[in-house]
Amino acid sequence: xxxxxxxxxxxxxxxxxxxxxxxxxxxxxxxxxxxxxxxxxxxxxxxxxxxxxxxxxxxxxxxxxxxxxxxxxxxxxxxxxxxxxxxxxxxxxxxxxxxxxxxxxxxxxxxxxxxxxxxxxxxxxxxxxxxxxxxxxxxxxxxxxxxxxxxxxxxxxxxxxxxxxxxxxxxxxxxxxxxxxxxxxxxxxxxxxxxxxxxxxxxxxxxxxxxxxxxxxxxxxxxxxxxxxxxxxxxxxxxxxxxxxxxxxxxxxxxxxxxxxxxxxxxxxxxxxxxxxxxxxxxxxxxxxxxxxxxxxxxxxxxxxxxxxxxxxxxxxxxxxxxxxxxxxxxxxx
Ligand SMILES: Nc1ncnc2c1ncn2[C@@H]1O[C@H](COP(=O)(O)OP(=O)(O)OP(=O)(O)O)[C@@H](O)[C@H]1O
Ligand SMILES: [Mg+2]
Numbered sequence: 001x002x003x004x005x006x007x008x009x010x011x012x013x014x015x016x017x018x019x020x021x022x023x024x025x026x027x028x029x030x031x032x033x034x035x036x037x038x039x040x041x042x043x044x045x046x047x048x049x050x051x052x053x054x055x056x057x058x059x060x061x062x063x064x065x066x067x068x069x070x071x072x073x074x075x076x077x078x079x080x081x082x083x084x085x086x087x088x089x090x091x092x093x094x095x096x097x098x099x100x101x102x103x104x105x106x107x108x109x110x111x112x113x114x115x116x117x118x119x120x121x122x123x124x125x126x127x128x129x130x131x132x133x134x135x136x137x138x139x140x141x142x143x144x145x146x147x148x149x150x151x152x153x154x155x156x157x158x159x160x161x162x163x164x165x166x167x168x169x170x171x172x173x174x175x176x177x178x179x180x181x182x183x184x185x186x187x188x189x190x191x192x193x194x195x196x197x198x199x200x201x202x203x204x205x206x207x208x209x210x211x212x213x214x215x216x217x218x219x220x221x222x223x224x225x226x227x228x229x230x231x232x233x234x235x236x237x238x239x240x241x242x243x244x245x246x247x248x249x250x251x252x253x254x255x256x257x258x259x260x261x262x263x264x265x266x267x268x269x270x271x272x273x274x275x276x277x278x279x280x281x282x283x284x285x286x287x288x289x290x291x292x293x294x295x296x297x298x299x300x301x302x303x304x305x306x307x308x309x310x311x312x313x314x315x316x317x318x319x320x321x322x323x324x325x326x327x328x329x330x331x332x333x334x
Contacts, residue, residue, distance in 0.1 A: 058117075059084040059229055059261045060105070065114035067100055067285075074100040075111070076285045082229075082278075087255050087262045089272045091296075092282035093305070098265045099141055101282070102231045105263070106138045107131045119228060137227030139218045141234050141265075147207030151198060151217050154206050155189050158224030192220045195258075196250055212243040216250070223254060230254065232264040236271060244268065248275055273297065281305070 060082040067075040075097045082088045090098045103109040105116060107128035116124045123131055137158070146154050193199055196216050201209060206217060215235060222230060235251065236244045248271050254260045266272050272279060272293065279296040281289040283305040289296050296302055 057083050059086075059119055060263070061117040062101075062105070063115050063117075065101065065104055065111050065116070067097075067104060067109060067111050073285050075104070077114070078282070078285070078287050079114075080280050080287060080290060082261060082263060085255070085259065085261055086277040087251065087264065087275055089276040089279045090263065090265045090282060091267070091269070091272055091279060095284075096282040097285040098282055099233055100285075102138065102233055102263065102265065105131075105229075106136060106231055132225060135226070135228035136231065137222035137225040137229070138231035139215075139222050139233060139235060141237070143211075143214055143218055145206045145214055145218055145221070148205065150203050150205055151209070151220075152189065152193075152202045154217055155192060155220045155224045156185065158221035159185050159188065188226070189224055192224050195253060196220050196223070197246075212239050215239065215247070219247075219250065223258075223260070227260060230260050230262045232262060232266075234265050234267065236266060236268055244271060251275060 058081040062081070063079045065075050065078040066073075078097070078101060090101060092098055100109060104111045107123075107126060111124070114124070115122055118131070118134060118136065121134065123134065126134075146157065193202055196219060198213065198216055198220060201213060206214060209217065219232070219235060232251070236247050239247060251262060251264065252275055255262050264276070276293055278291065279293050280287060281296060281299070281302050288305060289299040289302045
């Protein structure tokens with residue numbers, strides 16, 4: 001929960017009675033931040049933000065990412081580029097380092113080596129909340145919703161970093177623009193609710209919902225941030241066939257209709273092969289292959305390390321993948 005709050009830019013808690021204090025601290029921090037000119041969108045860039053020579057169409061450029069936990073090498077010099085507008089999937093056996101890559105991108109983990117350039121800016125040293133402000137949204141492998149809050153409230157949390165009114169002009173609700181702003185946020189949230197078809201549960205308490213719907217609400221909260229880049233950590237884990245089909249369709253809609261670039265970790269090879277533009281394969285913390293779904297499927301190392309033997313019928317086996325039985329041929333998703 002703390003991680004979810006931090007990575008959605010909510011750093012000082014959600015209790016509205018502490019809102020004034022939170023905003024006061026935020027204002028002071030913003031002033032300090034502006035003085036350091038290391039800031040977010042629209043602010044002058046420091047030397048740390050120096051633009052690297054990323055391919056022009058790469059929204060994300062990751063180079064030489066290494067991460068260790070005591071003796072465990074979670075990531076070893078992982079590098080890849082995510083083209084703007086792509087659905088980019090990361091696959092690999094359990095413990096391969098997939099979530100660690102997302103955590104480095106979202107700022108939850110600080111890599112020991114390597115650089116992460118997002119939309120032309122070096123974000124390697126940025127705080128999670130700054131990354132959210134720059135347009136990186138995410139969902140978690142283990143659901144991270146505010147269980148006691150309603151669906152609507154959970155999704156509104158996703159827009160926290162976009163709220164401009166503060167404790168100075170907020171009290172002038174009718175004339176200070178706060179009301180207008182609140183309406184804007186509510187309209188934006190309603191768009192997300194419509195797209196993800198969760199109108200019928202908007203006032204339900206999040207913890208009371210079945211698992212598949214909670215996953216969808218978590219996706220809604222990430223999308224409410226209006227991200228340029230959406231990080232999805234096993235969005236379909238634990239879902240039945242129909243729920244997976246729905247989720248695959250939502251991911252495609254977000255990508256095609258809302259123009260959101262997606263990085264998705266998923267164990268269901270049918271879904272991955274159906275909807276991904278590019279796939280990267282990790283094994284023991286290293287990138288062992290990458291390319292189009294067809295290229296990855298044809299890669300001998302991938303077959304050996306992850307997919308197992310390909311049967312005559314073309315189905316694949318994914319020993320140790322931890323998600324779905326591999327042999328599934330597809331979701332039927334568009
Ligand atoms: N916070 C942590 N503390 C210690 N070790 C960690 C931590 N996070 C990840 N690791 C280790 O790093 C390695 C990669 O873990 P990671 O969670 O990234 O794998 P994964 O590919 O997402 O696996 P899964 O498919 O099971 O989710 C594993 O050996 C894991 O135990
Ligand atoms: Mg994981």
